[in-house]
Amino acid sequence: MKTDKIVSLPLDKFISNSMYNKNSGYYMKKNPFGKKGDFITAPNVSRLFSEMIAIWIVSFWKSIGSPKEFNLIELGAGNAAMMKILIESFKKFPSFFKSCRLVIHEISPTLKNIQKKKLSNSNINWINDLKKIKKIPSIFVANEFFDALAIKQFQKKGGLWFEKFVSLNKEKTFFSEEKINMKNYERKIDFRISKNQNFIEYSELGINYLKQISKIIKARSGGILIIDYGYTEDKMKNTLQALYKHEYSDVLAKIGSSDITHNINFRLFEKIIKKLGGLKHSLTTQKEFLTKMGINERAEIIAKNQNFLKKADIYYRLKRLTDEKQMGKLFKVMLIKNQNNNFNLGF
Numbered sequence: 001m002k003t004d005k006i007v008s009l010p011l012d013k014f015i016s017n018s019m020y021n022k023n024s025g026y027y028m029k030k031n032p033f034g035k036k037g038d039f040i041t042a043p044n045v046s047r048l049f050s051e052m053i054a055i056w057i058v059s060f061w062k063s064i065g066s067p068k069e070f071n072l073i074e075l076g077a078g079n080a081a082m083m084k085i086l087i088e089s090f091k092k093f094p095s096f097f098k099s100c101r102l103v104i105h106e107i108s109p110t111l112k113n114i115q116k117k118k119l120s121n122s123n124i125n126w127i128n129d130l131k132k133i134k135k136i137p138s139i140f141v142a143n144e145f146f147d148a149l150a151i152k153q154f155q156k157k158g159g160l161w162f163e164k165f166v167s168l169n170k171e172k173t174f175f176s177e178e179k180i181n182m183k184n185y186e187r188k189i190d191f192r193i194s195k196n197q198n199f200i201e202y203s204e205l206g207i208n209y210l211k212q213i214s215k216i217i218k219a220r221s222g223g224i225l226i227i228d229y230g231y232t233e234d235k236m237k238n239t240l241q242a243l244y245k246h247e248y249s250d251v252l253a254k255i256g257s258s259d260i261t262h263n264i265n266f267r268l269f270e271k272i273i274k275k276l277g278g279l280k281h282s283l284t285t286q287k288e289f290l291t292k293m294g295i296n297e298r299a300e301i302i303a304k305n306q307n308f309l310k311k312a313d314i315y316y317r318l319k320r321l322t323d324e325k326q327m328g329k330l331f332k333v334m335l336i337k338n339q340n341n342n343f344n345l346g347f
């Protein structure tokens, strides 16, 4: 919609509208995964990724005392590639599988339909709100979930803070800014995010999820495994980006048709967890995590007795997941758990 007047939205409102608007949002109308889509995620690169996550989950469940009933909640399950392999793998651990209530938290109706089709033989609860999960120990897993949540950005100039907006008039869509009082924003997230920063980028929704999940973990036991691309430096960076057909594209060019995403600031996650108290975390790279979980050995086993082409394909995909120039280093794995839990497999 273009008008004579200028209409402005804060960056996060613009992103959530582009991505999740009921009629025109990116995730509401298309399946973004794979060759024909805009990006590919680890579970769609190789089943080995999800197998390693499955083994990790079973081991983590043991570390919290093998509860007879617990939730396994996947946040943002995409095309269900991971959940499908998780379930296949869990069947090899019957007492675990019997205790497991499978839950998916998914916002996109299109993807929810794809998930329901792909997982039609399994007993899964889809929930729109984490408040609806049963009050029992809960293990969360989030692969590329947090990067899909809308972000805010702020720039400090001459001692004053300005928030990034997206404006549109009859002719064009463009970035703009408005002077704001940072204290009001910090009060909302209950965190002094501007400390030692000249530029700020964060997802209010992401922080809310972190807080809500931490509360559940503290009250009922459990943990969250987060796998996502991101960085660990103290100074925040501008990581806003759009992807269209596997290439970077202009954020304002293909609104509703390109994926708008950002890199996770894992330092910020660490600081927030510390402030919440009662929790412990571990952080490593995807390469380290998958290697420690035995992905190379598993690749050898499944490559055995395969023909050359199949073998080459298995190792090509493995490299994609673990090579430092590909997903191995940029992608990080973070575990958040109760303070008294010393489980550290994969880290």
Ligand SMILES: C[S@@+](CC[C@H](N)C(=O)[O-])C[C@H]1O[C@@H](n2cnc3c(N)ncnc32)[C@H](O)[C@@H]1O
Binding pocket: 027, 041, 042, 043, 044, 075, 076, 077, 078, 079, 081, 082, 105, 106, 107, 108, 111, 142, 143, 144, 145, 148, 149
């Ligand atoms: C980048 S995709 C990753 C999908 C999948 N985990 C994978 O690795 O292939 C992000 C997923 O999160 C979902 N999502 C984004 N925001 C959400 C929200 N606020 N609540 C629930 N799901 C959300 C998207 O619809 C999508 O399924």
